[in-house]
């Protein structure tokens with residue numbers, strides 16, 4: 001599927017350790033369903049699963065393979081909440097709305113662990129916590145405010161503010177301190193996604209792969225078209241995230257795809273020397289470094305973004321630079337796999353959730369979609385079934401379009417991102 005295809009997915013650690021999956025056929029001919037879902041990542045699969053569990057007939061169309069979008073290539077970090085912090089949300093929305101919104105977002109964690117449990121999904125789940133490391137001493141100022149707001153205003157008693165030495169007890173790199181969320185953790189994202197797909201299929205969802213939707217009509221009933229087939233339905237859910245491109249005008253100019261890269265080392269001799277209690281870690285830099293251990297003791301490290309469509313010539317070397325800046329002590333460790341993916345970001349860093357007639361959508365989790373995507377899919381299914389109040393909490397916050405529209409959002413946004421990335425280095 002275009003750009004994403006060039007990002008080395010076939011050589012990812014996740015593909016190399018993927019659970020078995022029976023490939024689905026491509027859509028051919030005319031079909032009818034209550035609901036058609038476009039996109040086979042966690043948003044689409046979760047929406048399809050919950051709708052089918054309530055008795056709707058559901059067809060899901062995936063342009064490539066199930067899980068080969070961001071859902072099957074991400075860092076696997078379970079980070080409760082939203083990309084915008086609690087204190088910021090209170091400032092912009094007031095206490096009540098911020099509490100309702102964040103409370104809903106916090107549900108995502110138990111929703112995902114519950115599904116893993118219910119469907120017995122083997123995806124290396126670890127509920128060991130997530131550490132946000134303070135890259136600079138001044139980050140401790142807002143982290144202190146955030147910890148206080150989460151604990152007292154949001155009534156979320158799971159975060160600890162760590163000093164520099166307490167952070168060092170977690171991870172062997174110098175942070176000025178950090179925020180430890182005890183409800184964070186990590187999982188094997190492709191195997192989680194494939195498990196969700198198997199659950200959806202068992203609930204009656206009919207899945208087609210290699211079925212790229214190229215046309216959408218939205219007049220009363222909805223019709224989506226691939227090059228060999230067509231599905232008409234009462235409702236459609238667009239769950240293509242960064243890869244959706246031009247299907248719906250409301251979506252196009254509100255999300256920005258940013259390429260991000262990961263590497264997995266060979267298994268380390270002593271992985272717990274780097275990350276002592278197996279937490280997932282990300283840092284407070286604008287161009288975030290994020291890393292964790294795999295079930296077989298590798299370091300899975302994400303770092304470095306590029307705002308141009310061409311991937312670096314050698315992804316492993318590109319990520320190694322960032323990895324060795326954090327852990328100079330593992331300099332030269334062999335990298336077994338390196339790959340990339342597209343993160344979709346919004347201007348506000350809050351997801352873009354909404355509807356246009358009977359076409360609903362959710363995307364733009366801004367790097368925090370491992371668990372939020374499953375929640376958003378559930379909210380979309382609830383809305384199709386007539387319960388809109390939880391969906392509305394997100395839909396009311398529609399992010400503004402990127403300035404310059406689709407044509408100019410790239411260059412203008414790149415300038416902005418480069419400025420912030422430069423500030424990281426100063």
Ligand SMILES: Cc1cc2nc3c(=O)[nH]c(=O)nc-3n(C[C@H](O)[C@H](O)[C@H](O)COP(=O)(O)OP(=O)(O)OC[C@H]3O[C@@H](n4cnc5c(N)ncnc54)[C@H](O)[C@@H]3O)c2cc1C
Nearest residue numbers: 039041042043063069070071074075213240341368369370
């Ligand atoms: C490199 C990387 C690292 C990340 N790390 C983390 C992390 O550690 N923690 C975290 O919380 N979040 C992380 N994220 C974000 C997270 O992965 C995403 O927010 C989430 O997976 C989005 O899920 P989705 O189902 O909405 O989209 P996707 O998983 O991208 O699925 C969309 C699917 O739709 C299909 N599609 C698109 N258009 C069409 C069409 N027209 N017809 C048919 N099919 C179509 C695509 O092929 C794709 O399979 C990361 C993302 C990336 C790229």
